[in-house]
Amino acid sequence: MGLANDSEVFRIVISGYYGFRNSGDEAVLRSILLALEAEGAVQGVRIAPIVLSIDPAWTKAMYGVESVHRMRPAEVLRAMRGSDGLISGGGSLLQDATSAKTIPYYAGIMKLAQLLGKPTFVYAQGIGPVNRRYMNPLIRHVMRRSSYVSVRDAASAELLSAMGVPQDRIEVVPDPVMGLPLPEGSAAERGAAETPPVVGVSLRRWRQDGADMGRAAEALLALSQRRAVRLRFLPFHTPDDRELSQSVMERLRGKLGEGSSAELAAPGDDPQQMLLEVSRCDMLLGMRLHALIYAANQSVPMLGLSYDPKIDQFLQRIGLSPIGTTESLDAERFADAACALLDDPVGWRDAHGTKIRRLIEQSQQPAQQIVSKLRHNRSR
Structure with missing residues (x-):
């Protein structure tokens, strides 16, 4: 009209x-x-x-x-x-x-x-x-x-x-971001089978003593020792998340399992470019709410680390619960869950796809x- x-x-x-x-x-x-x-x-x-x-x-x-x-x-x-x-x-x-x-x-x-x-x-x-x-x-x-x-x-x-x-x-x-499209002309390209899978990592500062970031680092190390992975840190709020990601990467330096690596994404200020970054991950560990929403938007298997009830509430809407909290995160349990997602992403999408599609529509x-x-x- x-x-x-x-x-x-x-x-x-x-x-x-x-x-x-x-x-x-x-x-x-x-x-x-x-x-x-x-x-x-x-x-x-x-x-x-x-x-x-x-x-x-x-x-x-x-x-x-x-x-x-x-x-x-x-x-x-x-x-x-x-x-x-x-x-x-x-x-x-x-x-x-x-x-x-x-x-x-x-x-x-x-x-x-x-x-x-x-x-x-x-x-x-x-x-x-x-x-x-x-x-x-x-x-x-x-x-x-x-x-x-x-x-x-x-x-x-x-x-x-x-x-x-x-x-x-x-x-x-649902949160409006469930309906956010990828940038025009772009497409999700998840990690190729012959390369280590890409594990997106979105963390934020919470505990003053940094103990939660220590536990997150130990969990990522445990995963890297089970299988080769490409840890891709995604700073959602700059400069804070970028600096935090760099400090966690420093904790990992020289300790990652054979074939594993850690890197920092630099998608810029455009939120759709960050959505594209998430879409290219094979799975995601997310602490920030919108990292998890981006993952759901693009049907990327995820594990949520809860620091606030809003994390639990969002995960619940797609049939999930947090893998841990800022007070407690078991490294071996995380590695088990992450390996399961990397081994069977189709099964995860089949299990949660209907709820995700409904949220996108709503x-x-x-x-x-x-x-x-x-x-x-x-x-x-």
Whole structure:
């Protein structure tokens, strides 16, 4: 359907943890933008996004969209006034584990839109943890006044319900990144049979004493001594993950089994390039949530290392449980499980493929709902 006039264009502000070069959050943004574009085409309208970013110039260059600085109130207010609504999400925005300022900021952006009479849409967010109970009324207030609320797991829905958000107004959907495509013109190319299989490794800092990284290194060593593998470290959040990966690789230096090697990927800032990196792995050890989501997206067999309930919740949705946690990881058990995945990837895909395909299909639901509601609001 053609776009005949400006009435078919909807300007929508998108709020999230964008512009910080975190591959997972940038993948969320890319997924939302692509889903909105695709759904707009289906419904005969065009969505014109305005992204709130810590680095608007970088965001504009990366995605080809309008962007304003998320910490400049005048710019945010101007963008909001000229918009048709606000999308908040995805990612873990309404939580206070990283900072006491996080919930007031993201809820405040939602409240500003509501005060200006703009509809607000919550896009596949992960809610919590919320350790400061005095934040609950603020979250309840903006959620109850939102036109559409979707969360990425049942635990988030239960937490909102416990805060007083009506359960029938909360839709549980997959993380948007389940629907992220590979870069145009590219294709997954898993390791060739005659070379050591590629084991993707995505780690993040968690324990202050580094004991969790020590256990991860021991597990990877145990695998390398069972069979030759090519360990490919994938830094999802630079520079932190890159530095951490280098330190773990240093622990492995001179100790890997015969024929095994370790290397550091450098896919750059584009989340689809990181997705391509994951797609070319034969299996993945993932600690970051979006590393596991990327693997599921591309049907790469995975083992999850849990540091947060969101890891367990995602794995559960595809019929898995963590191989270990930041407190406990048995190296030999990990090696057993990794060898089993490398020996029978087809069996893993057969076992989990139906659930993965369902999540990919359902990942488009928020975009469908939001575009439909925007059209309905304008037609009234």
